[in-house]
Amino acid sequence: MILRGQDIYSSVDESSSTSSSDSETSEEDHPIERAYPYDGQLLMIRRLLGSQPHDSHLSQRENIFHTRCKISDKACSLIVDSGSCCNCCSTRLVEKLELTPIPHPKPYQLHWLNEDGDIIVDKQVKVKFSIGNYEDQVVCDIVPMEVCHVLLGRLWQFDKKTMHNGLTNEITFTHKEKKFVLHPLSPSQVIEDQVQMKMKREEEKKS
Structure with missing residues (x-):
């Protein structure tokens, strides 16, 4: 949950806010590009996620959308969450990759x-x-978050007119006249990433 100004934003099941309609756009309009998580060792995140994903026959039922993206040839953690009022990136990401901050207009x-x-x-x-063949640039607010490197919220979802499949946890949208389907990490992959990040954090403490 995030409190920004006088408004309160809470993370809720995306299926209630971005669920697919019964009459989806015909797949004939655009060729479909399926974008799977980027394969690589994650840039370190300070702390593990507080909630553990669940591996079961229900698969993605209790999980928000996790994937990996490539930034400056580094594998980074990315979450899509309709409960966030803005697009954010972690302070650690900016420092590690030496990205150039700009003043926030508001x-x-x-x-x-x-x-x-x-x-x-x-x-x-x-x-x-x-992410796969999907390449983009997003303006993100820099915040000291620890849950992921990049968080795409309602701004990105609105701009891309995304459709969320509540069963498979896939996200569909059109970018530069191409239809993309983003596939999430499996629950076990999310756990593996968390273990990897924990090991890197411990190595940094020793150095």
């Missing part, structure tokens, strides 16, 4: 309910990333 206070005090968000950064 600075604001962001309150993470699991942290003490408000955070002043006054910088943004342009993030170029790719």
